[in-house]
Amino acid sequence: MSRGTTKRAKKKSVAANPQRANPLWGGRFASGPDALMEQVNASISFDKALAAQDLAQSRAHCSMLVKTGILSRKDGHAILRGLDAVEREIAAGTFPYTPALEDIHMHVEARLAELIGEAAGRLHTARSRNDQVATDFRLWVRDAIDRIEAALGRLQGVLVERADEHAGTILPGLTHLQPAQPVTFGHHLLAYFEMFDRDRGRMRDCRARLNESPLGAAALAGTTYPIDRRNTAKALGFARPMENSMDAVSARDFALEFLAACSIAAVHLSRLGEELVLWASPRFRYVRLSDAFSTGSSIMPQKRNPDAAELVRAKAGPIIGSLTSLLITMKGLPLTYSKDMQEDKVPTFAAAEQLELCVQVMTGMIADLAVDKAAMRTATSEGFLTATDLADWLVQQLDMPFREAHGVVGRIVRLAEQKSVGLEDLSLADLKLIEPRITSDAQRALSVDVAIARRSSYGGTAPKLVRAAIQRARARLKAQR
């Protein structure tokens, strides 16, 4: 089958491209590429997203070439002016793209040649597309990290404000999705504040590690020209040049680390997305998503669907897929550059774009969320949420070993279940039936408000502690800005 396809394609393409070898690297070729070759080889459809980074890099490289005397001032000036013109054309949408020129690097250089003539051919001195693309891609990921990190900070800001409103709003805390112990909604929201804080930390760690310049590694081995790699690194905001030229053109772990950080953040977002879906369902009725973040049904007029929360929940899938995709692309690649690595961009661009969108959507949903405190409070009457508090009372007041207290309260729960009432509805006589030393003081321990207020160990859900945690969270946010 491949034979037939190739033959047919050849007939078409070679006829369409007679002897048009690539102007930038075609010196040793007698004729141009097959149309299929052009199609599989071209990355311009996606790497045009690197245009700004490519221009910045070319400017830094050009200026360094002039400073080191490798390039004349006159040529350097012409190149910089030409790059400005290219930038204007890209901004205006008049820049010509063609798959024949493969990628953004060759597009910029070819257009530069059209605009300024011979001097353009000197820009690529002491540089290869291998160190060029590694540099552009690092710059792009660095920008994406900065955008995502800032967006996560805004989400944290909204979480703190909503937590402050609900520092004393009580709802059932769950384990196994089963009623466990009462908690405050503010405490629940602050749990996500912490997750997103670590996500930001991962982004920053990744940024610090990626912030070294590959530029000047050239094809793989360095160059014979007296370049100044520290100069270009500094001009592009990198902390230093990468130490090893072979590593510089081969490394993509910066993108993997970024995608890993994106994946973890996406998982956190998907968990919150799932909680919103649950809370908005009539079984819970804890929250109502705003009209701005809800959708209707085309057939059922009564519907109010949490599509945005569901999509945030779902998009963790493709984001994790991007990490897996690049891990598999990189696995087993020998040093140094292989064209496989051109496939690094699509998953990385997609994951960054989708994660940023998810963070923004989540920020909007949380900011707009209408919280039904009464529904949350009503839900605390189910599920014997203060059973642990009664066991703690037996331990603290009767010096009962906790295991024994656990058994006693288990029998009390069974009695309440038989009577179809909550623990707080049992009479003192009922309680004494199971443990005669219980007093009316134990009954006070069964109130959810008392239970909440008493959860005052550091990091606990007592409203007083949640308010203090909010103060600290605000200070931490401020310090990170």
Ligand code: ARG
């Ligand atoms: N478009 C290529 C990429 O994205 C640029 C580097 C090409 N290098 C090469 N030796 N063919 O990886």
